[in-house]
Amino acid sequence: MRVGLVTGTRSLELVELPQPEPSPGRAVVKIAYCGICGTDLHAWTHGGAYSPAICGHEWSGTVSAVPSDVKRFREGDRVTLGIAAPCGQCAECRRGDGAHCTPAFLGMIGLGPLAGSHGGFAPSLAFDAERLIPLPSDVSDEAAALVEPATVAVHAVRRAGLQLGDTAVVVGAGPIGLLTLQCAIAGGAGAVLVIEPQEFRRNRAAELGASAVVDPTNEDVAERIAALFGRVGPDFVFECAGIPSTIQLSADWVRRGGTVALVGVAALPAEIQPGGWLAREIRLVASLGYQHEEFALTLGLIQDGRIRTAPLHTKTVGLEEMPAAFELLHEDPTEIKILVDPRRS
Numbered sequence: 001m002r003v004g005l006v007t008g009t010r011s012l013e014l015v016e017l018p019q020p021e022p023s024p025g026r027a028v029v030k031i032a033y034c035g036i037c038g039t040d041l042h043a044w045t046h047g048g049a050y051s052p053a054i055c056g057h058e059w060s061g062t063v064s065a066v067p068s069d070v071k072r073f074r075e076g077d078r079v080t081l082g083i084a085a086p087c088g089q090c091a092e093c094r095r096g097d098g099a100h101c102t103p104a105f106l107g108m109i110g111l112g113p114l115a116g117s118h119g120g121f122a123p124s125l126a127f128d129a130e131r132l133i134p135l136p137s138d139v140s141d142e143a144a145a146l147v148e149p150a151t152v153a154v155h156a157v158r159r160a161g162l163q164l165g166d167t168a169v170v171v172g173a174g175p176i177g178l179l180t181l182q183c184a185i186a187g188g189a190g191a192v193l194v195i196e197p198q199e200f201r202r203n204r205a206a207e208l209g210a211s212a213v214v215d216p217t218n219e220d221v222a223e224r225i226a227a228l229f230g231r232v233g234p235d236f237v238f239e240c241a242g243i244p245s246t247i248q249l250s251a252d253w254v255r256r257g258g259t260v261a262l263v264g265v266a267a268l269p270a271e272i273q274p275g276g277w278l279a280r281e282i283r284l285v286a287s288l289g290y291q292h293e294e295f296a297l298t299l300g301l302i303q304d305g306r307i308r309t310a311p312l313h314t315k316t317v318g319l320e321e322m323p324a325a326f327e328l329l330h331e332d333p334t335e336i337k338i339l340v341d342p343r344r345s
Helices: 038-046 102-108 147-160 175-186 199-207 221-229 244-253 274-279 294-303 319-331
Strands: 002-008 011-016 026-035 059-065 078-081 124-128 132-134 167-171 191-195 212-214 236-239 259-262 283-286 313-317 337-340
Touching: 002 038, 002 319, 011 319, 038 319, 078 147, 132 294, 147 175, 147 236, 147 259, 147 294, 167 175, 167 221, 167 244, 175 191, 175 199, 175 236, 175 294, 191 199, 191 221, 199 212, 212 221, 221 244, 236 244, 244 259, 244 274, 313 319, 319 337
Parallel strands: 167 191, 167 236, 191 212, 236 259, 259 283, 313 337
Antiparallel strands: 002 011, 026 059, 026 124, 026 337, 059 078, 078 132
16 A cells, blocks of 8 residues: 655655554544645655654545444544544643643654554555544535644634634634634634735635735735734734744734734744733743544534635645645645545546
């Protein structure tokens, strides 16, 4: 069986691996679609060690084989991947902080017994049943392949604490930024401005409900923010671009006493001005991943249309086309989310 893996800088290989078999606690899932994540693209761009378990972690599929000890699923069930429920036994769980359960977190980042042996750039994989999320019949396989990144956005907005009527800025209109925009609106935001240099992505943000969009390469962002929110500034800034320089800019843009939410992963160190953060009592919230129960919330938002995934899905490719797809995502801003269909020849 051929499995797509990032193996180095700008290197994507189809590696031969054994066909997966069911084993205690692990069902076999036949993959329908797997999205290329920004994390996958970052690993491909910069090289370095990249866990095969998370190379392709945005997938949907159908259970094709179930071990005797797994009772929650049966052959033919449609599923996507999630994070395991809190174990109840680790140090974090014992202190009442199941949201930061260590075994669940390690599985999510490709480590420990809850991690897979490889990701979803493959015809099938064996996966821990504790991490499988059942799919409702009215969520398509294509939409289900975006449930994982959508849940990242749901978690970011919930963790930040946005409330009805609050105002927000979203920095970056990539997949996570566009999903965070929709979650902020669903969470009751009164107005959301999106900052994005690429015209195609700004237009997508406007289509998805942004109150205003700003091109930071040609416009005075601070003036546009003031025009929309007044000189006081927005209540929240969601940094979804993962650019070191925009972390301090996010603090410059948010109101005094407001919240900067770090959602994008910056690969390089960021320089901040802590005196300003202190003087303005800016609250910093970091958000990585999600919680088990948030997948059901995300599916509900997709079902009722408050999260729209179709505008993000720009292309579908087969396994053989993956190297070109990574190049395309790196070079072409009109590509937002490319799905890999391992059934496609």
